[in-house]
Each structure stands twice: as C-alpha cells, then as structure tokens.
Amino acid sequence: MSLVKLALLTLIAYSLTVFFVHAQTAPVGSVGLLTGRIQSTDNQPLAYVSIGIPGTPVGTVSTEAGTFSLTLKPETAPTDSVRFSILGYAPLTLTVASLRQRLETGQALSLTETARQLAEVRIKPVPGKTIGNQRVATNMNTNLMLNSQPSQNLGSEVGRRFNLPGRTVRLTQYRAYVESNFEGVTLRINVYEARSMKPLLNRNVYVKITGKHSNWIEVDLEPLNLVAEGDVVASVQWVDSEGKGSYLGLPIQMPAFATHMYKYGSQNKWKTFRGMSTAMTLAFSPVDKDDVNAGPESLTLAK
Known part of the structure; x- marks a missing residue:
C-alpha cells in the first residue's frame, strides 16, 4: 500500500474517531458526579492522579490539592470500575458503588507508595x-x-x-x-x-x-x-x-x-x-x- 493511500485511510479513521469521541463526551441527560480527595497513606494530597473508568472516555485528573470531580454518564453502572493511578504508587480500583459509598461516609481514598529502581x-x-x-x-x-x-x-x-x-x-x-x-x-x-x-x-x-x-x-x-x-x-x-x-x-x-x-x-x-x-x-x-x-x-x- 502506498504512503498516500495509507495516509488517506488513516485520516478517515482519525476523523471518525474524533467524531465518535465528540458524540460520546457531549453532555446527554442527567449524569452523576463523584467528588472527593485522593491522598497518600500518610494523608498527604496526591496531585495529578489519573482517575477514570478503564477503557472508556470517562475520566479526569486530581488537582494539586488532591481533589477531583468525576462526571459519570447515564449508562454508567454501579458495578463499573473506577481506577486511580499515578507513577510511584500502587493503583486503586473500586466499583462505582463502592467509591460512592466511601465518599458519602467520609472514608479516605489512599494510594500506597511503591519502590522501583x-x-x-x-x-x-x-x-x-x-x-x-x-x-x-x-x-x-x-x-x-x-x-x-x-x-x-x-x-x-x-x-x-x-x-x-x-x-x-x-x-x-x-x-x-x-x-x-x-x-x-x-x-x-x-x-x-x-x-x-x-x-x-x-x-x-x-x-x-x-x-x-x-x-x-x-x-x-x-x-x-x-x-x-x-x-x-x-x-x-x-x-x-x-x-x-x-x-x-x-x-x-x-x-x-x-x-x-x-x-x-x-x-x-x-x-x-x-x-x-x-x-x-x-x-x-x-x-x-x-x-x-x-x-x-x-x-x-x-x-
């Protein structure tokens, strides 16, 4: 396949991807909002932790103060997983229902530091x-x-x-x-x-x-x-x-x-x-x- 044909097919695929992302991320109906704070095990706020439902566009990043707001979609299920991850710490995965319960009851969300050479x-x-x-x-x-x-x-x-x-x-x-x-x-x-x-x-x-x-x-x-x-x-x-x-x-x-x-x-x-x-x-x-x-x-x- 020539480079020009490959580029044309790539452009079409890329354009469709961006289109579908737009469609998927546009606000539709009522959505849920999960707000909280992510920290280390010594209670220090963790900045810029990646937070989201794996394999989907639903996601965000924590602020410098460790706070976050995760906007869910109407089709998000209570059993869907929410993953918290950042380099240097072991990831944390909770179901939407478990995360919501922790946030409502004031339980801490903590990541454990890992050592790597x-x-x-x-x-x-x-x-x-x-x-x-x-x-x-x-x-x-x-x-x-x-x-x-x-x-x-x-x-x-x-x-x-x-x-x-x-x-x-x-x-x-x-x-x-x-x-x-x-x-x-x-x-x-x-x-x-x-x-x-x-x-x-x-x-x-x-x-x-x-x-x-x-x-x-x-x-x-x-x-x-x-x-x-x-x-x-x-x-x-x-x-x-x-x-x-x-x-x-x-x-x-x-x-x-x-x-x-x-x-x-x-x-x-x-x-x-x-x-x-x-x-x-x-x-x-x-x-x-x-x-x-x-x-x-x-x-x-x-x-």
Whole structure:
C-alpha cells in the first residue's frame, strides 16, 4: 500500500474517531458526579492522579490539592470500575458503588507508595542522535480539548512511536511543539515501552507552560538515566490548566513514516494511527549493556 493511500485511510479513521469521541463526551441527560480527595497513606494530597473508568472516555485528573470531580454518564453502572493511578504508587480500583459509598461516609481514598529502581548507567562520550518530526507548519492539528467540560478532558494524552535501533540506548531529550490559548497549562511527560505500553519512567515529570504558547517544550531526560532496548512511545498528557481556553494541541504531519497515538480519557485505551506524526523529537545515545546496572533512582527531576 502506498504512503498516500495509507495516509488517506488513516485520516478517515482519525476523523471518525474524533467524531465518535465528540458524540460520546457531549453532555446527554442527567449524569452523576463523584467528588472527593485522593491522598497518600500518610494523608498527604496526591496531585495529578489519573482517575477514570478503564477503557472508556470517562475520566479526569486530581488537582494539586488532591481533589477531583468525576462526571459519570447515564449508562454508567454501579458495578463499573473506577481506577486511580499515578507513577510511584500502587493503583486503586473500586466499583462505582463502592467509591460512592466511601465518599458519602467520609472514608479516605489512599494510594500506597511503591519502590522501583532505575538503571544506573556509566556514561561514555559517544555521539548521539535525534529522531522524530520537527515540522510545525501543517494543515492539521490534534486537540486535547474535545468539549465544553474541561475537567472531562483532563488526562487526555498524545504521543508518537519512536523507532529506535536494535540495541540498548539512553534517552537524553524529548521535545514536543505545543500550542495553547490557556493562561497556563501543566503537562505530564510519559515514556512507555512500545510493545507493552509499560511506563519506563518511575518519576512523574511535569512541564508547566505560562501564558499563551506556540513553541517547543524541551525535557532533559539525562538525569533520569532512562534506558531502552526497543521502540518507545513518548507522550504529553494534559493534567491541569489555568483560566479559560479553547485549544490545547499539537500540529500533525500527514503523510509521514511514523505512528501517531492518541488517548482520550485518563484511563482509556490507546488508539493508533499509522502514516501520521505529531511534532515531537527524541534524542538518544547508544550504551553497552555491560555499562547498565540496577541502581538507585535519580534524585534529579527534569522540568
């Protein structure tokens, strides 16, 4: 199949996906609202926890104070599961009925911290390489805003698959071109193993954008000693905003020899679109397996 035909089919599939997401997320009839607070076991509020019904667009993200408002749909069943998750903590899953009961009776919602080690890498001066798409002047964009209820959009995520060489590499920098007309936006940067979609990071990495923005964001991955042995998916996830806004997105190039990935809803499934790419790049340097050992996690966060 030619790249042009693939791009056309991808565009149709992508357009239908966005259409159905619009239809599914539009306010219909009366809906339920679950409000509460998520915290750690030592009673500290947990910011930017992904909360939602797995495999559906129903989802949100907790605030910096750990509070949340989850809007349910009329068809949501009491037996449906609600999942709370964030890097560094064991996830919590409750049925809608159980969660509602806990909230009504004032029972605490707590996540337990988990320990995970990053690889310790001995650095050698070797040439690095940058791959991805740097084109920003396009006729298409992907928008993380899909309806008039911003809290339901929180947790939406846009990513790109990066085809790495068949050897061990150390990820050094991630860049994404972000456009926003909010007064402020907070994004979470995520990196996954492409095949399993297992997170490679064990720390939350956030980028805060102040004012209206149409430019690259850059994340230094070197302090995290992030090592990959196969293809990865790097993404931006919307977790917070300030003021009113109607647009938060990234430009898309099509056709392109790449794979675009999109997830609407903080606990939803990923959708994959071949033949298109958002404006994202990833830099890496090769390392020898003998130079990679299990070690303590880095104490330095990329900002």
